[in-house]
Amino acid sequence: GAGVSQSPSNKVTEKGKDVELRCDPISGHTALYWYRQSLGQGLEFLIYFQGNSAPDKSGLPSDRFSAERTGGSVSTLTIQRTQQEDSAVYLCASSLAFGADQISIYFGEGSWLTVV
Amino acid sequence: AQSVAQPEDQVNVAEGNPLTVKCTYSVSGNPYLFWYVQYPNRGLQFLLKYITGDNLVKGSYGFEAEFNKSQTSFHLKKPSALVSDSALYFCAVRDKGNNRLAFGKGNQVVVIP
Secondary structure: OOOOEEEOOEEEEOOOOOEEEEEEOOOOOOEEEEEEEOOOOOEEEEEEEEOOOOOEOOOOOOOOEEEEEOOOOOEEEEEOOOOHHHOEEEEEEEEOOOOOOOOOOEEOOOEEEEEO | OOEEEOOOOEEEEEOOOOEEEOOEEEOOOOEEEEEEEEOOOOOEEEEEEEOOOOOEEEOHHHOEEEEEOOOOEEEEEEOOOOHHHOEEEEEEEEEOOOOOOEEOOOEEEEEEO
16 A cells, blocks of 8 residues: 555453554565554654564563564554553554665554553 | 653744744764654654755755754754644654664644634
């Protein structure tokens, strides 16, 4: 597609349930990022994938959070046993790995998660 | 570790007046600097970036930013603000040895008609 695509755009879930958020990066982009934006807060880095390298998971806030990227393209962020403090916008972004444009990161519209 | 400071929570400006959104950064090496804008209920849109070369960078929608190495700043500017510029603006930095962007907390810009 033309841009980074995320789904669902909105998700309301009950506390304790698991959720999966999907990201489809820009075609040809081998780098993929997940960020979290909580109400009134800046963007918090969660995880970074680059090609076949081991992902940088250093931003994941707890072991309830995990992410995978299958086939070097689509990524899924999973939050297990959701808590109310997980309510936030989850933003996915992608970039080229090499070349002059590798440093420009493009964001999706976000998945708005509300835990009730 | 790289970091960004956006010292003001909200910037109010009258339509037609100059707009400035402040950003200072901290990195261990030479920085890559970015500005993004977020309109209500939308994702982040890229405005402009500084990589190297001319310290004055021009971007989308009439915005520009000036890289000042001695002051470690990258303030965003627009000569004449529009009501439609009302949005949340994020400054971000990335150093050359790192793959992630570090964002500031964002500045809410309110342009008053």
